[in-house]
Amino acid sequence: MTGVTVAYFDGLGKAEVIRVLLTYLNVEFKDVRFEEIPDEIRAKCSFGQVPYYEDSEVGSLVETNAIVRYIAAKYNIAGKDLVEKAKIDSIYESTDDVHVLHYQANKKGDEAEKERVRTVAIPKFFAAWEKLLSQSSTKFFFGDSITLADIAVFRVIGHVALFGYKVSTTPYPKLDALVNHIGSLPQIAKYISARKASTF
Ligand SMILES: N[C@@H](CCC(=O)N[C@@H](CS)C(=O)NCC(=O)O)C(=O)O
Known part of the structure; x- marks a missing residue:
């Protein structure tokens, strides 16, 4: 293999x-x-x-x-020690929560629920990620390089945006900078621009 x-x-x-x-x-x-x-x-x-x-x-x-x-x-992007690993894992899990939120709302098909997810539920996570980023001395969640936390947050924001949950990162400057930074990495930019449309 x-x-x-x-x-x-x-x-x-x-x-x-x-x-x-x-x-x-x-x-x-x-x-x-x-x-x-x-x-x-x-x-x-x-x-x-x-x-x-x-x-x-x-x-x-x-x-x-x-x-x-x-x-x-x-x-080696899971965190440098036990505590950092746990914190990165926690952020990773929060991205799963956002993924589930958008998936379930779309499955239910209830327009009011979709609106609540778009305008209330997802922005709460954006605000929480912004707060965590503000506690970091770098542009990343932890340390001076990208970890799973950064990639997972970037991924889920772009993902839900494709399925009706495009929430602006502009009101969240650190989050906005992170997403733009990762999105402009050559390998990521190439992958995203070549990614074919998906229904799920
Ligand atoms: N907890 C599993 C769930 C995996 C899962 O539900 N996979 C679905 C697709 S999203 C699947 O394989 N469905 C086909 C089947 O069960 O036959 C994971 O996160 O990987």
Whole structure:
């Protein structure tokens, strides 16, 4: 087993955080996409679900958050010590909350609920991230380089914006600067501009 593979449905969904993370890290990966989970991939998915990840070290790995934590740890962007790791993990989980908020609101299809998510629920997370960034002496959540926290926040803001939850970062200057910084990294800018439209 050589190289890195990410396998998922042909959309952003749960795999996109993994793809964006690997892109940031300049890790080349085979981006396998399908309409139905192929039998040979399902057979390697312990719980019958994707995203599916593999590399020569871990072999097969499933569960989005486990994959993300593994990659972040492997490439040293998970935090420098126990406390920083926990804080980064906490921010990562908050991005999952935002992902779930937009997903559930769209699934429910209730316009008032969508409006509440767009104007109240998501901005609360933006304000919280801004506050955390304000406590940092750098433009990143922790230390003087990008960690999983920065990438995960960048990813989810761009992700929900594609599905009806475009919330401006302008009122949050540190968050705005972070998102612009990551978005202008050559590998990320290239990936985002080439990313094909997705319905989920
Ligand atoms: N907790 C899992 C959930 C994975 C999951 O629900 N995957 C869905 C797609 S988003 C799936 O594989 N559905 C197809 C199936 O269950 O057959 C994770 O985060 O990876």
